[in-house]
Amino acid sequence: MIDRRKFLGTVALGTASAAFLAACGQSSSPAQTGSAENPVTITYTWWGNDDRAERTRKAIALFESKNPDVKVNGNFSDFAGYWQKRATEAAGGGLPDVMQWDLSYLRDYGQRNQLLDLGTVKINTDAFDKSLLPSGQIRGKTYGIPTSTNAFAVYYDPAKLASLGIAEPDGSWNYKEFNAFLAEVGAKGNGTLFGGTDYTGIWWNFNIWLRQNNIQAFTEDGKLGFSKDDLKKWWNLTGDLRGTAAIVGEDKATQLLPKSPFGSNVTATEVTWDNFMAGYLADSGAKELKLVPVPSDDPDNLGLFLKPSMLMVASAKTKNKDAAARFIDFMVNDPEVGQIFKTSRGVPASKTQRDGTTFEGTDKLVVDYEKSIEKYLKDAPEPPIVGFGTLESTFKRVTQDLNYGKLTVDGAADAWFKEAEDLIKQNA
Amino acid sequence: MTQSPTLSRRAASAPTPPRKSRRRGANTRAGYTFLLPWLLGFIALTVGPMISSLYLSFTNYNLFDAPKWIGFDNYLTLFQDERFLQSVGVTMQYVVFGTPLKLAAALAIAMLLNSKRKGQGFYRSAFYAPSLIGASVSIAIVWKAMFGDSGPVDQGLSFFGINLGGWVGNPNMTMGMMILLTVWQFGAPMVIFLAGLKQIPTDLYEAASMDGAGPVRKFMNITWPMLSPVIFFNLLMETIHAFQIFASAYIISNGEGGPAGSTLFYTLYLYLRGFSDFRMGYASAMAWLLVIVVGIITLIFFKTSKSWVHYSGDAK
Numbered sequence: 001m002i003d004r005r006k007f008l009g010t011v012a013l014g015t016a017s018a019a020f021l022a023a024c025g026q027s028s029s030p031a032q033t034g035s036a037e038n039p040v041t042i043t044y045t046w047w048g049n050d051d052r053a054e055r056t057r058k059a060i061a062l063f064e065s066k067n068p069d070v071k072v073n074g075n076f077s078d079f080a081g082y083w084q085k086r087a088t089e090a091a092g093g094g095l096p097d098v099m100q101w102d103l104s105y106l107r108d109y110g111q112r113n114q115l116l117d118l119g120t121v122k123i124n125t126d127a128f129d130k131s132l133l134p135s136g137q138i139r140g141k142t143y144g145i146p147t148s149t150n151a152f153a154v155y156y157d158p159a160k161l162a163s164l165g166i167a168e169p170d171g172s173w174n175y176k177e178f179n180a181f182l183a184e185v186g187a188k189g190n191g192t193l194f195g196g197t198d199y200t201g202i203w204w205n206f207n208i209w210l211r212q213n214n215i216q217a218f219t220e221d222g223k224l225g226f227s228k229d230d231l232k233k234w235w236n237l238t239g240d241l242r243g244t245a246a247i248v249g250e251d252k253a254t255q256l257l258p259k260s261p262f263g264s265n266v267t268a269t270e271v272t273w274d275n276f277m278a279g280y281l282a283d284s285g286a287k288e289l290k291l292v293p294v295p296s297d298d299p300d301n302l303g304l305f306l307k308p309s310m311l312m313v314a315s316a317k318t319k320n321k322d323a324a325a326r327f328i329d330f331m332v333n334d335p336e337v338g339q340i341f342k343t344s345r346g347v348p349a350s351k352t353q354r355d356g357t358t359f360e361g362t363d364k365l366v367v368d369y370e371k372s373i374e375k376y377l378k379d380a381p382e383p384p385i386v387g388f389g390t391l392e393s394t395f396k397r398v399t400q401d402l403n404y405g406k407l408t409v410d411g412a413a414d415a416w417f418k419e420a421e422d423l424i425k426q427n428a
Numbered sequence: 429m430t431q432s433p434t435l436s437r438r439a440a441s442a443p444t445p446p447r448k449s450r451r452r453g454a455n456t457r458a459g460y461t462f463l464l465p466w467l468l469g470f471i472a473l474t475v476g477p478m479i480s481s482l483y484l485s486f487t488n489y490n491l492f493d494a495p496k497w498i499g500f501d502n503y504l505t506l507f508q509d510e511r512f513l514q515s516v517g518v519t520m521q522y523v524v525f526g527t528p529l530k531l532a533a534a535l536a537i538a539m540l541l542n543s544k545r546k547g548q549g550f551y552r553s554a555f556y557a558p559s560l561i562g563a564s565v566s567i568a569i570v571w572k573a574m575f576g577d578s579g580p581v582d583q584g585l586s587f588f589g590i591n592l593g594g595w596v597g598n599p600n601m602t603m604g605m606m607i608l609l610t611v612w613q614f615g616a617p618m619v620i621f622l623a624g625l626k627q628i629p630t631d632l633y634e635a636a637s638m639d640g641a642g643p644v645r646k647f648m649n650i651t652w653p654m655l656s657p658v659i660f661f662n663l664l665m666e667t668i669h670a671f672q673i674f675a676s677a678y679i680i681s682n683g684e685g686g687p688a689g690s691t692l693f694y695t696l697y698l699y700l701r702g703f704s705d706f707r708m709g710y711a712s713a714m715a716w717l718l719v720i721v722v723g724i725i726t727l728i729f730f731k732t733s734k735s736w737v738h739y740s741g742d743a744k
Contacts, residue, residue, distance in 0.1 A: 080683050084703040091491040091708075108706065112492035254597035254687045255577040390705045397684070404599060404688040415510070426488065426707070 034069040040320050041071045042327060046100035047082040051278075052344060059337050063330050070323040072098075083389060090114050095315035097324045101144050103135060103308060104392055106383040110143035116314035118142045121325035124333055127351040135308050135380040145332050146308030148346030150273040151370055151377075152208055153291040154178075155280060160268045164188040171292025175237055178295035179246070185268045186245030194248035196269040197261050200238050201399030203392045204307075205271055205294070209234055211303035211378065212296045222385045222427075224420060228413050235402060235409045242403055250403040259283050274366050275309050275346040281362055289362075291369040293376070302376040309346030343367065386427040394419045485712035495709065502713035512714070514689050515697040518603070522693065523670040526607040531662055534614035538621035539651075552622070559615025568609075568679035572596055575605050596680065599690035606691060609676055617662040624658030625651070656737040664729055671722055674699070694718060 034040035046056060053076050060072045075096070077085060083105060089095045095114060109115050119142045125133060128146070136144035158168055166184060173181070182195030189195070199205050207217050216225035241247045248261045262270035263283030270280070274291055281289060296302045312331055314324040331337055335356020338348045343363040347370050348354040359367045385391075398416050401407040407415065460467075485502055487495035506512050541552050561567055575581050577594030585592055595601035632650050641649070652659075674695040677685070685692030685700070694714070702711030 087491055087703050087706060109492075112490075114492060250687065251593065251597035252577065255594045257682055387705070393684075393704070397686070397689075400686065401688050406599070406688045423705075427490070 034071075034323070036068040039069050039071045040323050041073055042097040042318070042320050042323050043073045043075065044098045044100075044327065045075045045077075045082075045096045047079045048076055048100075049078075049279075051282075052076070055340050055344060058340050059331065062334075062336055062340070063327060066330070067323075067326060070320075070326065072327060093317060095317065097318040097320060098312065098314050098327050100147075101311040101313040103144075103311065103383055104389045106136065106144055106311065106313075107138060107386045107388065109313075110138045110141070110383070111386055114316055115143040116316050116318060116321065116324070118145060118314065118325070118328070121314075121321050123325050123329045125350075127333060127353070128349055129306075129351075131377075131379045132306060132308060132349060135383060136311050138383055144308070144311030144313045145328055146349040147310045147312055147332050148275070148308070148341075148343075148349050149306040149370065150275040150309035150346040151304055151306055151373060152204060152271070152294050153274045153369055154294055155262060155270045155272065155276075155289050155291060157262075157265075157268055157284070157286050158288060158290055159286065160193060160265075161185070164193070164268075168290070169292055172299065173295045174297045174299075175295045179238065179241060182241060182246040182269065183244065186247070189245060189268070191245065193265075194261070194267045195241070195246040196248070196267045196271065197253060198238055198242065198247045198250075198399060198403055199271040200235050201396055201403075202271065203395045204273075206231075206234050206395070207381065208294060208303040208305075209237075211305070212298055212301050214301075217381065218385050223424060224417075228417050231413045231416065232409050235399070235412060239409060243405070247403070250400050254400075273307075273309065273346075274369050275343055277362050277366050278342075278344050289365075291365060293373055302373070303378075304373050304376050305378050305380050306370065307380055308349065385424070387423045390423055391416075391420055481712045481715060484709050485716050487709045488707075489709040489712075490706040491708055492706070498709070502710050503717065505710075506713060506717065511689065511692065511697060515685075515692045515694045518690065518692050519671060519673075519694040521603055522606060522610075522673060523667060525603075526610045527663070527666045527670050529607060530611045530614050530666060531617055531659070533611050534617035534662070535621050535655075535659075537614065538618045538625055541618075541622060542625045552619075556615035556619060559613040559618075565675060565679055568676040571605070571609055571676070572680050575601075597687055599686075599688040602680070602687065602690040606673075606677065606680070610670065610673070617666055620658060620662055621655070624655050628654045653738050657739055660729070660733050660737045664726060667725065667729075668722055671695075671718065 044060070046052065048056075053074075056074060056076070060074055063072060064070065079102075086095065086099070086105075086109075090109065106115075118136075123145060125145065132146055132149065133142070136142055136146060154169070154171065156169065161168055164185065166181075166188065169181060185193065185195040210217050210226055210230065213230075215230060219225045238247065243249075248267050252266065253261050256264045256266065260270065260280070260283070261267045263280050265284050265286070270276075271294060277289060277291075280286070293302055293304065312328040314321070314328065318324050333350045333352055335353055338353035338357035341348070342357065342359065343366045347367055348357060394416055398407065398412045401415075402409065402412050484495055486497060486499055488498050488501075489495035537555055541548060541555065545551075558567075573579055575595040577597065579594065582592065582594055592598070592601065595605045628651065632654070633646055636646050636650060672695060673693050677691045677693045677696050678699070681687075681691040681696070683696075683700075685696050695718075698711050698714040698718075701714065702708045
């Protein structure tokens with residue numbers, strides 16, 4: 001007969017050791033180089049919707065067929081949850097090998113040694129525009145390679161304007177004219193169609209306005225390059241429009257989330273990045289959407305630039321540097337990958353990929369828009385300061401409070417500056 | 429008190445503590461053996477993180493670099509942080525209005541379900557169901573759709589000539605919506621109330637009826653005092669629960685605590701500070717402040733309970 005005490009001891013020991021073993025699961029040592037029979041596995045994560053997931057899966061399959069010694073495990077989430085997951089992984093030292101990245105967070109992770117210096121591995125950047133690459137670099141080290149570019153634009157729906165009897169804009173407008181245009185749409189829209197969303201709520205639009213006024217957003221040493229008065233001036237631009245039909249009410253915009261008011265056919269225009277075209281078309285069901293440049297009070301300086309719409313980065317702790325670099329190189333340079341994504345990530349940044357892709361229909365509209373503003377383009381901005389993600393979301397939140405009437409422009413500027421100064425002090 | 433004889437009789441019949449056994453030593457060891465997996469988990473997953481979070485609350489920690497000791501700075505800056513104060517206000521509103529309403533609903537339904545009627549089992553499960561699925565993400569999504577612009581609630585109210593528009597985007601309506609959501613999830617306290625109600629001897633009510641007591645009088649003089657330990661338990665648990673609201677607020681406000689900060693609950697702000705702004709030291713300080721405040725409130729509850737909670741066998 002089994003002794004009861006011994007039996008219990010065995011059970012307890014077994015349970016405990018099983019739990020212990022499960023806790024230190026990944027103990028098998030990963031191979032540095034793989035072969036077709038025994039491939040190395042790298043993990044890749046991105047944000048986006050189902051459409052991007054489908055395209056990404058195709059690209060991964062293509063990569064695996066060309067690189068039988070590497071297997072790619074893909075994983076995605078939406079944008080908001082994406083950064084919270086990365087923060088947790090970084091704290092635990094387990095970032096995925098390769099990641100899709102956003103400019104807003106490049107400094108947070110790059111400067112804190114979480115990302116691999118891509119200058120130390122083999123990635124071909126010959127086909128990239130030289131003015132674009134610095135946006136992936138911090139203090140001379142390359143942490144991110146742009147997959148594609150996007151530029152700021154004003155979207156409008158020609159059919160909606162025609163139905164209201166309003167002429168299509170040509171994009172040569174100053175802020176006063178733009179505001180008048182929004183007000184006209186709102187007045188004729190009769191409560192069902194609004195002019196647009198409050199364009200002063202978007203950080204990047206503010207950044208463009210600063211550039212139109214020859215002001216730098218951030219200084220070299222990581223401080224703010226503009227004053228509280230600049231910010232007040234910016235938020236006062238739409239001061240007369242808030243609460244009128246020129247701007248869609250914040251309560252309405254909140255209800256429509258996750259769709260935008262423009263995608264929900266509630267506004268006639270939207271000021272944002274040009275690569276949102278496909279998403280807006282799908283959301284709104286519109287036949288055609290058009291793009292024109294943003295307003296500027298200086299017709300020779302539109303403040304526009306090409307921003308890397310996304311970057312590819314690798315974890316500093318990846319055990320498969322070579323495989324990760326090959327995957328990044330493939331994703332940014334391969335012409336067939338361009339053919340898969342078209343302009344859904346933005347216009348391909350690498351010339352080989354751009355030339356290898358045929359753009360038709362709406363994709364062509366986006367490419368044509370970026371060509372049309374070429375003469376106005378200036379260098380892409382450097383990666384923003386550490387903690388920029390917080391500043392950007394505070395910017396949005398404070399403008400929402402403005403539109404809810406919970407804050408005055410002065411109060412909003414005070415609130416944002418307080419947060420910004422606190423953040424800069426924190427990260428000093 | 430008229431019912432005290434009954435109370436002491438029940439006390440006398442309470443189970444006596446287990447008798448000492450010769451094999452006590454062996455039993456203890458077996459007990460601890462069975463306890464071990466839980467104990468290991470408790471130490472590794474609860475006590476350990478709590479201690480490290482206490483340490484982190486005195487540091488500036490951004491998840492990447494080593495924590496920097498800054499003493500009580502986090503705790504002090506909290507009180508100059510307008511969003512923190514806002515989150516305290518939002519949470520207090522929710523606790524103060526949501527919890528009593530939820531308990532009232534739970535008690536009222538429990539009393540209805542206590543009587544003997546046909547299909548009582550069905551009703552009990554039907555009323556309990558929302559609290560089973562209530563904390564889940566899907567319900568928050570459904571709730572959001574229901575209270576959205578031209579959602580069922582908006583349409584239903586317009587039918588009666590009330591035009592409030594959507595609730596989700598209106599900062600003045602979201603709190604009402606969140607409180608409704610928690611009241612609707614009264615199932616768990618209801619089940620406990622039901623069990624408590626079953627314990628009240630029916631002869632008390634019969635005697636009261638003979639003396640000519642109406643339903644209000646019966647409730648005030650029999651149900652309430654007899655049920656007071658259960659009410660106290662539910663009040664305590666639900667208050668603590670209410671302080672911890674997170675998932676529904678996260679979903680309904682897209683993880684931002686909006687519109688205009690109206691759903692910026694304490695735990696949501698804590699989460700945003702920790703994982704969006706990378707200020708884990710600050711978030712830890714918030715967590716510990718919450719522990720302390722909930723502890724104090726629990727203590728106040730226990731102190732004041734002496735005047736209204738009656739346990740069987742009490743001297744008074």
